[in-house]
Amino acid sequence: MKIHLAYGKNGLDASLDDSWNVQVVEPHYLPGLPQPLLALQAALQKPAGTPALADLVRPGDRVGIIVNDITRATPNPLILQALLSELRHVADENITLFIALGTHRPISAEELTQLVGAEFARRLRVVQNDCFDPSTQVNLGLTRQGHPVWINAELAKCDLKILTGFIEPHFFAGFSGGGKAVMPGMAGLDTIMANHCAANIAHPQATWGVTHGNPIWEEVMEVAHKVDPTFLLNVTLNRDKQITGVFAGDLEAAHARGVEFARQTAMVPVKQAFDIVVTSNSGYPLDLNLYQSVKGMSAAAQIVRQGGAIVIATECWDGIPSHGLYGELLKNSSSPQELLDTVLQPGFSRQDQWEAQVQAQIQLKAEVYVYSDHLSAEQIRLALLHPAASVEGALGELVERYGKTARICVLPEGPLTIPYIN
Numbered sequence: 001m002k003i004h005l006a007y008g009k010n011g012l013d014a015s016l017d018d019s020w021n022v023q024v025v026e027p028h029y030l031p032g033l034p035q036p037l038l039a040l041q042a043a044l045q046k047p048a049g050t051p052a053l054a055d056l057v058r059p060g061d062r063v064g065i066i067v068n069d070i071t072r073a074t075p076n077p078l079i080l081q082a083l084l085s086e087l088r089h090v091a092d093e094n095i096t097l098f099i100a101l102g103t104h105r106p107i108s109a110e111e112l113t114q115l116v117g118a119e120f121a122r123r124l125r126v127v128q129n130d131c132f133d134p135s136t137q138v139n140l141g142l143t144r145q146g147h148p149v150w151i152n153a154e155l156a157k158c159d160l161k162i163l164t165g166f167i168e169p170h171f172f173a174g175f176s177g178g179g180k181a182v183m184p185g186m187a188g189l190d191t192i193m194a195n196h197c198a199a200n201i202a203h204p205q206a207t208w209g210v211t212h213g214n215p216i217w218e219e220v221m222e223v224a225h226k227v228d229p230t231f232l233l234n235v236t237l238n239r240d241k242q243i244t245g246v247f248a249g250d251l252e253a254a255h256a257r258g259v260e261f262a263r264q265t266a267m268v269p270v271k272q273a274f275d276i277v278v279t280s281n282s283g284y285p286l287d288l289n290l291y292q293s294v295k296g297m298s299a300a301a302q303i304v305r306q307g308g309a310i311v312i313a314t315e316c317w318d319g320i321p322s323h324g325l326y327g328e329l330l331k332n333s334s335s336p337q338e339l340l341d342t343v344l345q346p347g348f349s350r351q352d353q354w355e356a357q358v359q360a361q362i363q364l365k366a367e368v369y370v371y372s373d374h375l376s377a378e379q380i381r382l383a384l385l386h387p388a389a390s391v392e393g394a395l396g397e398l399v400e401r402y403g404k405t406a407r408i409c410v411l412p413e414g415p416l417t418i419p420y421i422n
Helices: 036-045 076-086 109-116 118-123 153-157 189-195 198-202 215-226 251-266 290-301 326-331 336-343 353-363 377-382 391-402
Strands: 002-005 012-015 021-024 063-068 095-100 125-128 137-142 148-152 160-166 231-237 243-249 267-270 274-280 304-313 366-371 407-411 418-421
Touching (some): 002 274, 012 391, 036 076, 036 231, 036 243, 063 076, 076 109, 076 118, 076 231, 095 153, 109 118, 137 153, 137 215, 148 153, 148 215, 198 215, 198 353, 215 251, 243 251, 251 267, 274 290, 290 353, 290 366, 290 407, 326 336, 353 366
Parallel strands (some): 021 407, 274 407, 304 366
Antiparallel strands (some): 002 012, 231 243
16 A cells, blocks of 8 residues: 655655555545635635725735744745735835744745745845844733733734734644734744643643634634734645635634634544554645644544554654754653653743643653654654654554554644544
């Protein structure tokens, strides 16, 4: 049996023994919209819950457009083309492009060109959010959870804020898109840390596909409303990174429509847990590093049995990565249990602890094997994981351990599919 895993830009082929008990689980495939630019423009002209975008903006208004960073596959150049066609009456100097970095590293000039296109990188003023610099932030009070709201000050000064992004299931925020452009995208570190605290990450509703009742998602949307967002433009994508749906207008209304659309394609039921789950991290750009690859592990963890095993193929051209504290948290722990105990200590607070916490929670349920062209076996071991020389080799050893009747599930598109036990 041959399988093709989303891996890097070109994918990874693997040949599995035909005698193995294998089930492949994928999202429902939708073809890309035949004329995506026209679909974007139509959504901007007839949005949900607001007037048309062009009618919301006066020529002298300061407009802020928030876009994802390089870890997301959002088709930013096409989205910006549609937006600026509706903002023809606004001078370029009145428009600022905000890169929603959250706690991620700044992007280079070359990466900016790839991210938004050469034309828009040249035409528009660009501000990359720096969550680590309080001098760039303004305080907007407290959330209902009592957390401080620090937001990029330049964004807060804009007369109109346009939030862009794409909607897919998220492993602790329920779904991406919506208010995530603001928090964590344009927030200060104190706000991000508070929202991603150990108690919130451990909450049973802080998981794939859950919005209302999820303390992380609810606070994300609360923070987004505090910056008075004017307009949301989100899309959904298929495995070929083509636009399958466009959701524009009021933050709550448009995001809710996109969430339900994404839920119908991405959430896939299975009858029972598996001994072994093979997954990916959706390929480029999401599998750029091990930090992001926890998402693929988490998707697999939804349907692996207690004491089972996960095999993930993830390119990791950006390494662990070297920036942030995720790698340090892993390296300073001797086991997943010690890592989890450290994060759960009262008062413990470190950047990236949320990713380490989720990884530890997964590993207390199942062993995790990693195949990567860009991580050494030693790097993988220091991350408390098991290196795999090949997907086939890892599976062969696991089948030998669990027996020929071991139930194997393959998630070729990783966290683009969110399986659940029905």
